[in-house]
Amino acid sequence: MNVFWFLPTHGDSRYLGTTKGARAIDFAYLRQIAQAADLLGFGGVLLPTGRSCEDAWVVASSLIAVTNRLKFLIAIRPGLMSPTLSARMASTFDRLSNGRLLINVVTGGDPAEQAADGVFFDHDERYRVTDEFLSVWRRTLSGEIVDFEGDHIRIQQGKVLFPPVQQPYPPLYFGGSSRIGQEIAAKHVDVYLTWGEPLEQVKEKIDTVRALAKAQGREVRFGIRLHVIVRETSEEAWQAADRLIQYVDETTIQQAQKVYAQMDSVGQKRMSELHRGDKSQLTIGPNLWAGVGLVRGGAGTALVGSPDEVAERMKEYEALGIDTFILSGYPHLEEAYRVAELLFPKLNLQAQATPESNAAVRPLGEIMATGILPPKAVSVAP
Numbered sequence: 285m286n287v288f289w290f291l292p293t294h295g296d297s298r299y300l301g302t303t304k305g306a307r308a309i310d311f312a313y314l315r316q317i318a319q320a321a322d323l324l325g326f327g328g329v330l331l332p333t334g335r336s337c338e339d340a341w342v343v344a345s346s347l348i349a350v351t352n353r354l355k356f357l358i359a360i361r362p363g364l365m366s367p368t369l370s371a372r373m374a375s376t377f378d379r380l381s382n383g384r385l386l387i388n389v390v391t392g393g394d395p396a397e398q399a400a401d402g403v404f405f406d407h408d409e410r411y412r413v414t415d416e417f418l419s420v421w422r423r424t425l426s427g428e429i430v431d432f433e434g435d436h437i438r439i440q441q442g443k444v445l446f447p448p449v450q451q452p453y454p455p456l457y458f459g460g461s462s463r464i465g466q467e468i469a470a471k472h473v474d475v476y477l478t479w480g481e482p483l484e485q486v487k488e489k490i491d492t493v494r495a496l497a498k499a500q501g502r503e504v505r506f507g508i509r510l511h512v513i514v515r516e517t518s519e520e521a522w523q524a525a526d527r528l529i530q531y532v533d534e535t536t537i538q539q540a541q542k543v544y545a546q547m548d549s550v551g552q553k554r555m556s557e558l559h560r561g562d563k564s565q566l567t568i569g570p571n572l573w574a575g576v577g578l579v580r581g582g583a584g585t586a587l588v589g590s591p592d593e594v595a596e597r598m599k600e601y602e603a604l605g606i607d608t609f610i611l612s613g614y615p616h617l618e619e620a621y622r623v624a625e626l627l628f629p630k631l632n633l634q635a636q637a638t639p640e641s642n643a644a645v646r647p648l649g650e651i652m653a654t655g656i657l658p659p660k661a662v663s664v665a666p
Contacts, residue, residue, distance in 0.1 A: 285602055286634045288328045288357065289321040289620050290612030293338040298615055301532035301579045307615060309338065311346060317617050318347045321354055324624035327634060328355030330509070330610050332582075333390050335397055341373065348381045357386040357457060357610070362417035363403045363410060368442040370417075371424040375448040383449035389414065389458040389473065391465070393549025407548040411464045412436065418456070418472040425453035457507065461489070461551040470496030470504060475608060479555055480510035480585035482569040483600055490605045507608030508601055511576050511586035512619070514626050518590045525588045528614055529563070529575045537561050540579040547581075555584040571597045583612075595630035 291314055298305030307313060321329050331340035344356040358377070360370045378385040391414045392398050398410070405413060416434040420442060423430045430442040448454055458469050459477035466489070469476045476493045478486055490506055497504040513528070515521040541561045544552055559565055559574040566575045568585070571593050577584020587594045598609060613619030649658035 286327045286608045288610040289326040291329050291331050292616050294336045296615050301536045320620045322351040330357040333359035355384045357388050359388045359390040362414040367417045367420040378448035385454040387456050394547045466493050475505045475507050477507045479583045487604050506605045508606050509583040509610045512611045513588045514594045521588045537578050591626040591630050
C-alpha cells in the first residue's frame with residue numbers, strides 16, 4: 285500500500301464553508317506541509333489544478349529543493365497546452381527532482397472554467413483531445429521523433445532532447461468515471477484513480493477498467509482519492525467530522541451544489557448523488573462520510589473513525605485492487621501528523637522512512653527529568 289498526502293493550494297481551514305479557522309496559503313505554509321509529508325513517510329503529494337488553485341507546476345517546482353524523497357503528482361491539461369511542451373516540462377521537472385515526478389492527467393469537468401481558458405469542446409470531445417495528447421506525449425518522452433496528425437492535434441518532428449529520469453516517462457495517473465474516460469485510461473495510463481465511493485461502486489469501476497485494459501493488452505494499477513478523519517476513538521472522529529461542517533449552512537450548500545450541477549463531469553455527478561445536498565444523509569457506508577462534498581468539488585468523501593476502523597476500510601479497498609491512497613484532512617498540516625502517527629502503524633505500507641525508523645538516533649517523545657526516556661506505549665484492552 286502506498287499513501288500520499290495533499291497540498292491545499294486552493295485554501296485550508298479548520299472548518300468548511302466559513303472564514304473562521306481559515307489559513308492563508310503562501311509558500312511558507314505549503315513548505316511546512318510538504319516537509320511534514322516528506323518526514324512522516326508519505327509517498328508523495330497531490331497538487332490540485334484549476335483556476336481556484338495556485339499553479340501546480342510552479343508550486344511543486346518551488347518545493348523540490350526543500351524536500352528529499354517526496355514525489356509530486358502534478359496535472360497536465362490536454363487542450364490547454366501543447367503535448368510536446370508539456371513533455372519538455374515533465375522531463376525537466378523529473379531530472380531536476382531526480383525522478384520525483386508523477387503525472388495526473390486532468391481532462392476537465394467544468395465547461396465554464398474550460399471556456400474561460402479558451403476551450404470549448406464538449407465532454408466526449410475533450411476526452412478525444414486527451415487521447416491524441418497522450419499519444420504524442422508518451423511517444424515523445426519515450427524518445428521518438430513524432431509526426432502526428434489527428435482531429436485536434438498536429439505535430440511535426442516533435443521531440444524531447446533531454447530524457448526524464450524515469451523511463452520511459454513519469455507514471456501517468458488518471459481519473460474518469462465516464463465510459464470514454466475509462467477507455468482512455470485503459471489505453472494510456474499506469475494508475476486509474478477513483479474518488480471515494482462505496483466499495484461496490486469502486487469494484488464496478490475497477491472491473492470495467494481492468495477488462496478494458498486487458499483488451500488493449502495492458503495492465504493498470506488503481507488508486508483512490510479520499511479525505512480522512514482519524515482519531516484515537518471512533519467517537520472522537522465522528523465529533524471531529526461534525527465540527528468540520530458546523531458552519532456550513534443550507535444557503536452555502538445550495539450555492540455550491542448549483543455550481544456542481546452545471547458541470548458535465550460524470551465523477552462529480554456521482555459524488556453529488558451520494559448525499560444530494562442533505563446533511564442528514566451523509567453516512568453512505570461503514571466509516572464513509574460524504575460531508576466534505578456538501579461544499580467541495582471533486583473528492584467529497586472521508587473515512588471517519590478510529591485507527592483500526594479506518595485501516596480496516598482501507599484494507600477492504602486494497603482487497604479490490606487499490607494500491608495507492610491519496611488522502612487529505614483539515615487542516616492539512618496537523619492532519620498529516622495525525623494520519624502518520626495513528627494510522628500508519630496499522631497499515632502494510634510500501635517501505636519508506638518514518639519517524640519510528642530513526643528512533644535509535646532520535647528519541648521519540650519528551651525526555652523526562654533531564655534524563656529519563658519515555659517508555660514505549662503498550663496497547664491497553666478497552
